[in-house]
Amino acid sequence: MLQVAAAKQLGAFRLDVRFQLPTPGVVALFGPSGCGKSATVNIIAGLLAADRGRVVLDDSVLLDTQQHIDVAAERRRIGYVFQDARLFPHLSVAANLDYALRRAVGRAYVSLDAAVDLLDLGALMHRRTHQLSGGERQRVAIGRALLSQPRLLLLDEPLASLDRERREEVLPYLESLRDQLAIPMVYVSHQFDEVLRLATHIVLMQSGTVVAQGGIGVMSLDRHLRSIIGPDAVGAIIDGVVLGQDPASGMTRVRVGQGELKVQTPAMTPGTTLRVQLLARDIIVSTQMPQHLSVRNNLRGAVTAITDDDGNSDLISIDIGGAQIMARITKSATRELALEPGTPAWALVKSVSLRGHSFHVGPPTSGGSPNA
Amino acid sequence: MMWLSPSESEALSLSLSVATRSVAFSLPPAVLAAWILTRRRFVGRTLLDALVHLPLVLPPVAVGYVLLLLFGSRGLIGSWLDRVFGIELIFTRNGAALATAVMSFPLMVRAIRISLENIDRGLEEAARTLGAGAADRFATVTLPLLLPGLLAGAITAFSAALGEFGAVITFVSNIPGETRTLPLALYSALQEPGGEYAAARLAALSLVLGLGGLLLSEWFARRVRRILGR
Numbered sequence: 001m002l003q004v005a006a007a008k009q010l011g012a013f014r015l016d017v018r019f020q021l022p023t024p025g026v027v028a029l030f031g032p033s034g035c036g037k038s039a040t041v042n043i044i045a046g047l048l049a050a051d052r053g054r055v056v057l058d059d060s061v062l063l064d065t066q067q068h069i070d071v072a073a074e075r076r077r078i079g080y081v082f083q084d085a086r087l088f089p090h091l092s093v094a095a096n097l098d099y100a101l102r103r104a105v106g107r108a109y110v111s112l113d114a115a116v117d118l119l120d121l122g123a124l125m126h127r128r129t130h131q132l133s134g135g136e137r138q139r140v141a142i143g144r145a146l147l148s149q150p151r152l153l154l155l156d157e158p159l160a161s162l163d164r165e166r167r168e169e170v171l172p173y174l175e176s177l178r179d180q181l182a183i184p185m186v187y188v189s190h191q192f193d194e195v196l197r198l199a200t201h202i203v204l205m206q207s208g209t210v211v212a213q214g215g216i217g218v219m220s221l222d223r224h225l226r227s228i229i230g231p232d233a234v235g236a237i238i239d240g241v242v243l244g245q246d247p248a249s250g251m252t253r254v255r256v257g258q259g260e261l262k263v264q265t266p267a268m269t270p271g272t273t274l275r276v277q278l279l280a281r282d283i284i285v286s287t288q289m290p291q292h293l294s295v296r297n298n299l300r301g302a303v304t305a306i307t308d309d310d311g312n313s314d315l316i317s318i319d320i321g322g323a324q325i326m327a328r329i330t331k332s333a334t335r336e337l338a339l340e341p342g343t344p345a346w347a348l349v350k351s352v353s354l355r356g357h358s359f360h361v362g363p364p365t366s367g368g369s370p371n372a
Numbered sequence: 373m374m375w376l377s378p379s380e381s382e383a384l385s386l387s388l389s390v391a392t393r394s395v396a397f398s399l400p401p402a403v404l405a406a407w408i409l410t411r412r413r414f415v416g417r418t419l420l421d422a423l424v425h426l427p428l429v430l431p432p433v434a435v436g437y438v439l440l441l442l443f444g445s446r447g448l449i450g451s452w453l454d455r456v457f458g459i460e461l462i463f464t465r466n467g468a469a470l471a472t473a474v475m476s477f478p479l480m481v482r483a484i485r486i487s488l489e490n491i492d493r494g495l496e497e498a499a500r501t502l503g504a505g506a507a508d509r510f511a512t513v514t515l516p517l518l519l520p521g522l523l524a525g526a527i528t529a530f531s532a533a534l535g536e537f538g539a540v541i542t543f544v545s546n547i548p549g550e551t552r553t554l555p556l557a558l559y560s561a562l563q564e565p566g567g568e569y570a571a572a573r574l575a576a577l578s579l580v581l582g583l584g585g586l587l588l589s590e591w592f593a594r595r596v597r598r599i600l601g602r
Contacts, residue, residue, distance in 0.1 A: 047497050073500045086498035090516045090599070099512070103503035128599075148502045 002027075002152060002184060006043045006053035006063075015039050019203045019213045023058065023152075023184035028195040028216075031205035032228060037188040040205070041154045044186065045080050046073030057152055057184075077106060079150030083157045085137040087129040093140050094125040100147040108149050110181065115143040118180065119173050135166040139173055146181070153177075153185045159194060167194075174198055175360070192229045196237060196277060197359050204228070220277075221317070221324055223307070231310065235279035236325040239361060242272040251296075251351065254358075258321025259299035263354050277357040283327035284348035285316055287337050297349040299325065303339050314339075318347050376577075380570075382549055383557035384577065386465065390540075390553055391533035393469035395526050398477050402525065403518075405477075406484035427539075428478045436542025439471055443543070467544040468551045472533035480529040487521020488514075520596040524589050531585030535578060554578050 005018040015036040021027040029037040042048035044055055046062065049070075055063040057078075062071045087096050101112060116122055119139045124132060132140065138158050145153060158174075159167045171194065178185065178198060189195055195202060195216075202219040204212040211224045219225060220237035240254035240261065251262040254274050261276060268274065290298050301320035309315045314334045316327045325347055339345070376384065405424055409417065427435055443450040443461045453459040461467035491514060499509045515522075537555040544551040546560060558574040561567035 045501055047500065072505075073497075074503050074505050077503070078501065080498070080501035082494065082498060084494065086492070086494050088495060088498075088513060099499075099504075100502045103508075105503065144502065 001056075001058060002044075002186070003054070003056040004040070004044060006040065006050040006055070008039060008043065008048070008050050008053075010039060013208060015208045017203075017205065017208070017210050019210050021184060021186070021201055024182040025200040026178050026185045026187055026198050027201040027203055028199035029186060029188045029203050029205060030192070030195050030199075030228070031190065033190055035205040036208040037190075037205055038156055041080075041156050041186055041188055044152075045078050045154055046071065046076050047080075077149070077151050079145035079148050079153040081138070081141050081145050081153065081155040081158045083160050085129075085141040087132075087137060087140055087144070089129055091129070092125070093121065093127050093129065093132070096129065096140060096144050097121070097125075097147055100144045104147065104149040106149055106151075110146045110149060112147065115146050118146075118176060119143045133166070134162045135169045138162065138170050142173065142177065146177075146183075150183070153183050154188075155185060156188045157190070158187075159191070160189075171197060179361075192233055196275070197361075217323070221326060231328070232281060233279070234315070234326065234328070235277055235282070236323070237275060237277050238323050238325070239273050239275050242268045242270055242274050244270045249296075256320065257299065257301070257323030257325075259297075259301070261297045261299070261349060261354070262351050263358050264351060265358060265360075268360070273361050275359045275361045276354060278325050278347075278349060279353065279357065280315060280326045280328040282350065282353040283325065285318070285327045285329055285333070285337065285339070286346045286348060287339070287343060288346070290346055290348055293348070294350075295348045296351040299347045299349065301325075301345060301347065303341055303343040303345050305341060306334060306339060316345070318345050320347065377570075379548070379557065380574065380577065383552055383554050383574070386549070386551075387534050387553040387581075390465055390468045390472060390551075391530045393466065394472040394476065394533040395480075395530050397469060398473040398480055398529060399522070399526060402477060402480040402484055402529075403522070406481050406488055409481070410485055410488045424481050425478045427475050432475060432536070432538025433542045435474055436471055436539040439467075439474065439539065439543040443467070443470065461544075463544050463547060463551065465544075465550055468540050468553065469533075471539040471543045472536040475536050475539050476529035476532040479532055480525040483525030483528060484518065484521050487518050487524070490521075491517045520593055523596075524593050527585055527589035527592070531582050531589075534581055534585070554581075 001023055002021040006015065008015045017036065017040050029040060031037060039048060043050045043053060050063065050065060052065045053063055061069050062076050063069060088099065091099065097112060119142060121140060121143055124136055124140060129137065159170055162170065175197060187198055199216050202213065202216055203210055204219065204224050212219065212222045216237050217239065220235065226234050238256045240256040243253040243255050245267060246253050246262055249262060252265045252268055254261045254263055254276065256276065263276065299320045301318045303316055304319045305317040307315045309328055313328050313330050316329060316339060318325050318327065327347055409421055441447055445451060445454065445462055450461060461470055495513055496509050499513045504512065535555055540551065540553060541556055546552050546556045552560065554574060554577065558571055561571040561574060
């Protein structure tokens with residue numbers, strides 16, 4: 001468990017945050033630029049002094065201003081991947097990695113070979129840092145941070161300085177980091193697609209404070225998220241469980257709530273966790289069992305809430321048995337279908353709308369509802 | 373060196389020896405002063421900055437005179453050094469080195485300071501998160517990155533030390549074989565009737581040395597920049 005509470009006055013800007021993350025897990029500090037995300041991770045790292053604060057990682061207190069505890073940054077055993085990589089320019093890639101390895105204390109859980117394998121650094125080892133591309137620099141930076149054998153890894157917008165293509169090149173490495181090493185991570189980003197692919201928890205920040213926090217499933221339904229990511233990106237995020245391949249269509253069958261979705265993915269072993277994002281704008285609501293439609297997926301459930309979205313449309317929350325989804329429909333549709341809490345409803349999802357919105361997020365989670 | 377007369381080669385080797393000692397004396401305090409001036413914020417910082425730069429604006433003779441007052445055999449520091457360590461500075465080549473060190477100190481501090489200001493503090497932070505303490509960070513990150521500035525500063529200070537005249541002659545006088553460096557030998561040659569030829573040779577020698585130093589410094593700076601990929 002990582003517990004963070006910190007207050008800091010930075011000129012006219014006031015930072016006052018409080019959140020926690022069950023470990024291992026990946027918490028995304030998400031919010032617009034300048035909302036205090038970087039200041040928050042710097043306080044966790046010990047690089048920025050908080051006016052008041054308390055940072056506890058598992059059972060060790062790293063900062064407690066009331067009790068005058070402030071462990072020096074170099075002794076916190078927290079890895080940090082900076083936006084600008086910050087590789088040592090006077091050292092080769094191998095020497096950069098070695099720098100971390102030689103200063104590591106505590107239980108070693110990442111060997112040099114493992115880090116080189118995981119991040120594909122083999123071909124880069126003898127290069128000088130200025131001969132690396134942006135994506136390669138970040139991979140080396142991640143490897144270096146890992147080799148210090150940290151108890152927590154902070155990543156401050158590690159992909160922000162990369163173009164789209166390079167981002168796609170680095171993202172899979174971050175995913176395998178999460179899936180193969182059970183290291184807790186705090187991931188700062190203002191790109192929701194990164195959060196969607198990596199995070200297990202979201203801490204939503206706005207102008208120096210935390211406006212909402214929780215598991216990614218619950219947070220995907222949070223109304224605060226809409227103002228940051230925009231209405232078109234609003235939609236439930238559900239970690240489904242792969243049931244197997246559908247022999248007729250070759251699509252992957254995924255259980256979400258009590259329902260089932262067919263998603264086009266490469267073949268996956270049953271039991272794998274597949275995260276799907278069901279965009280509210282892509283979902284059709286029916287009050288009758290749909291027939292004679294091309295839609296491949298229909299999820300049966302009941303309306304739980306109707307909230308005004310933007311004056312012309314409503315967001316309909318539907319419980320599909322252990323998971324919530326949201327659909328955006330016009331207000332006239334709400335009226336004509338006479339939707340109200342308790343109305344039985346079918347949510348229709350086109351399989352093609354799930355292309356690019358489903359992500360492998362690792363082996364099955366043990367127990368717990370998929371929305372939690 | 374067969375094309376130099378004995379007195380010329382004596383002046384040359386003495387100059388090199390004095391300049392080397394001068395750089396060796398001033399390098400550690402210059403690093404310290406540059407570090408304090410760039411990294412620390414404290415009351416009196418401006419005063420320290422001014423003090424460091426003082427030799428640039430004072431007449432060298434005045435610097436030599438102050439050194440004489442402080443480090444002379446009856447001076448506050450001079451008498452103490454003599455009593456405790458048996459070190460005599462006045463009329464010796466170490467005294468000449470001290471005088472040149474003081475004169476070239478501002479140049480050295482400037483070069484190191486520019487280099488220090490250009491070091492990305494983020495790299496030191498990165499080292500911190502990897503578990504490096506303050507001394508470790510300085511030795512493994514700051515110092516290697518400071519090396520170009522350090523060497524540029526040392527070479528410039530060395531070249532300037534070769535040419536220092538006023539402070540040296542005031543503090544340690546003009547003793548052949550002990551304190552008569554190139555510029556002092558040049559001055560002495562000009563004082564003698566018919567010494568123009570000797571003076572011209574010494575001037576040419578100084579020119580070659582100075583130019584060589586500057587070129588070496590530039591060559592080195594380029595090389596380091598290439599290594600660091602800037």
